[in-house]
Structures are given as structure tokens and as C-alpha cells.
Amino acid sequence: MKEKDHIEGFAPEVAWVTKAGNSEMAEPCAIRPTSETVMYPYFAKWIRSHRDLPLKINQWCNVVRWEFKNPQPFLRTREFLWQEGHTAHATQAEADAEVLTILEFYRQTYEDLLAVPVTPGVKSEKEKFAGALYTTTVEAFVPGSGRAIQGGTSHCLGQNFSKMFDITFENENAVEGAKKSHVWQNSWGFSTRSIGVCIMVHGDDKGLVMPPRVALYQVVVIPCGITAKTSDEDRKFISGESQKLGDMLRMADLRVTTDTRSNYTPGWKYSHWEQKGVPVRIEVGPKDLEKKSVMAVRRDTGEKISLEIDTLAESLHKLMDTIHDDLFAKAKKETLAHKPIVESWEEFLTTLDAGNLCQMPWCEEVACEESIKKDSTRSMDIDDKAPSMGAKSLCIPLVQPADAKGKACVKCGKPAKSYTMFGRSY
Secondary structure (H helix, E strand, O other): OOOHHHHHHHHHHOEEEEEEOOEEEEEEEEEOOOOHHHHHHHHHHHOOEHHHOOEEEEEEEEEEOOOOOOOEOOOEOOEEEEEEEEEEEOOHHHHHHHHHHHHHHHHHHHHHHOOOOOEEEEOOOOOOOOOOOEEEEEEEEEOOOOEEEEEEEEEEEEOHHHHHOOOEEEOOOOOOOOOEEEOEEEEEEEEOHHHHHHHHHHOEOOEOOOOOOOOOOOEEEEEOOOOOOOOHHHHHHHHHHHHHHHHHHHHOOOOEEEOOOOOOOHHHHHHHHHHOOOOEEEEEOHHHHHOOEEEEEEOOOOOEEEEEHHHHHHHHHHHHHHHHHHHHHHHHHHHHHOOOEOOOHHHHHHHHHOOOOEEEEEOOOHHHHHHHHHHOOOOOOOOOOOOOOOOEEEEEEOOOOOOOOOOEOOOOOOEOOEEEEEEOEO
16 A cells, blocks of 8 residues: 555544445545545646646645544544645755745734744654654644644655655656656645634633634624613614714725614623624714714723724724734733743753743654653643643744754753754643
């Protein structure tokens, strides 16, 4: 079987179908945990010449990984939706460049859209994707649990799969006598896990706190100041002005909903939309309309700001950027405070058990990593449903926090090759 080595790497996670209705199947059918073995036989048919390269395929699909006993919504589910890219290149240099390009796209998605800071880095030999030459990753930190979570990965597969599936091309630059060369391949993926990361990093006891750039609604307009003594005429006027404001803001490229339901009080509506995490609530009352202004309330801080109606759209666009920047700054400050540099094993254990990640000098050897995970396991953990109790390597940061030259590995004492980020992880 061509894909034997790759399948073995995913063996604990592969779900097998053994029955069809009431009938036993003659041969069990594997449900794909990833799509390399589905797509690459076709790569071998599509690619013939250097003119066919680079070949770049992207898809959204569901995959199944039966890898744990306690699923966690969005973070680790047995079936999940993801974006999955597969590419083929003529040279390793081209493949290497694309790996980092995609990783940067993932960093931008988390930081520029979700307001979640991430650490880009390279996975250890033990943690890299099964069958890859190397794996890069963006790692996020969840302050509420003191755990890291892998945000997205970009893999260089080298020529492992092209040799496995005989994906070759007529190479115009090949040495004399060697007409065909195997392609260099990459794969990369980003899943709905990102939604869970966003919720856990920004959410609070009131509910969701949605970053403005990805919020379904950026603004909710709510009529208020209506009492039992308010006449029907005034009620209709306030409701109508609220609708006009909503229409005006939508015309200004803001995502807006207007809640004019008469069977709920303004207080109930405030709580309802706070739970949904809408970044800004606009309160429209009779006194506000008299002054040609409205009251804006930020979901993230609760701050109230009086805004003039004439410049409302412009003010809200600026406020959206401010909210994004404030959410990112708050999350980044929290992350930086929880990933200190440690220089000894005792300091590592103390720091880890305090709900932190650790950046430490490390030898990058598989046996040492297995020892770290084993010796950092605790019988009681922050979250007994979390998949990983012992610490594992999260990534070797692309931007090193310090120079590892001359340092000794915190665990085994061998010469350190890098500062590596370790921690408990989802």
C-alpha cells in the first residue's frame, strides 16, 4: 500500500466503516482524516511538464479524526470543517517560500481579523505532520485555562508523497540523463477551531465578545426611553428613527441590525445582544433625538460614548478599529505575561503548573520531549477533559526570544539548539 507510512501516522485517529445497514462490508472503508491520499493519485495524472507547475489546489471539506474520548466543541471534534490546501512545485526553494507565505496568511487571519495574538514557529520532529519534511504552525494561548492551542499549520511535505505516488515532471533544468524529477509538495490547513479560539480568548461571563471585523453584526440599534406613559405616536417615531439610523449605517458599509421588537424591554434586549457579542450597541431615546445624538455602548469594556448623528457612521468606523486594537492589545499583554523564559527544570514545572507556557533552551531530541511530557504530567489538572495533561513542545518560534548558543537543555542537559515553547495544550 503506497500510503502505508502516512496512514500509520494517523492510525489512532482513523475511523473505519465496517457495516452498511445490517450487512457486514467485505472490506472496511477508512474515512479520511486528511486528503493527501485522496488527491495525490490525480496529481500524478495532471502533472507532466514543468509548465504544469506550480499546481495549487484549495478546498473546504469535512474530515473525521477519532482521536480522543472527550470532544470539546470547536476545539477538538471528531468531525470538523476545514480549509485544506495542496500544492506541487518544481524546487524545494519554491515550496519553502510558500510554506511561510501561507503561515503568514494564517497569522494575519488570527491577528488582523480575530484580534488573537499567535506565535509562528516550527514544530518539533515528534509533533510534525505525519509524512512531512517539516511543519510550521501558529500557536495561540487561552488565558482562562493556561493552555496553548494550535491555530493552523503549513507543512512542507518534501518529496515523500511525490515518490509515494510517482508525481513527476519533465524537468528542463534536470542534469543530463535525468529527464524526470519528483515534485516538491506542501499542504496546509485552517479549521473552524479558530471560532473556538476567538470565543475563549475574548469571551467573558456575559457571553461572546466578537471582534468587529468578523462579527455578523457590528452594531445593534435599540430604541429606548419608552415608558408606559409614552404615546403610540412617540413610540412609532422613536422606532422609525431607529430604523432610519440602521439603514443609514448599512449604507455606510457597517453590518447593522435594528431591534424594534415591542414585546421585549430595552434591558432584555441589552442582555440578549451582549450574549451574542455585538461590538457596539446604539441606544436611541427621545432625549437623544432632541440633541441629535445617540448613546454608543462598547461590548468589550461597557464604556458609554455620546455620538452625534451627523457623523455617526464615521465615528463608528473609527470605533470598530479601536475596539479591534484594544482586544488585540489586551490578549497580547495576557499572552506575553504567560510565556516567560525559564532556565531550569524546577522553574519549568513551577511555571507550567501556574497556568503558563514556557520558553526554554532545548536540545530538540524526540526522547527528551517524551521525557518532558511524562515527567510534567499531573494527576490533577486545570481541566480534566483536556486532551493533553503533560507538557509538549508547541513550536520553535521563528523569532527566538533569546540566543540558545552555549545554553544547556533544561531537561537533559545536552547542548541546546533553540529556545522552544512548551506547554499544556488542547
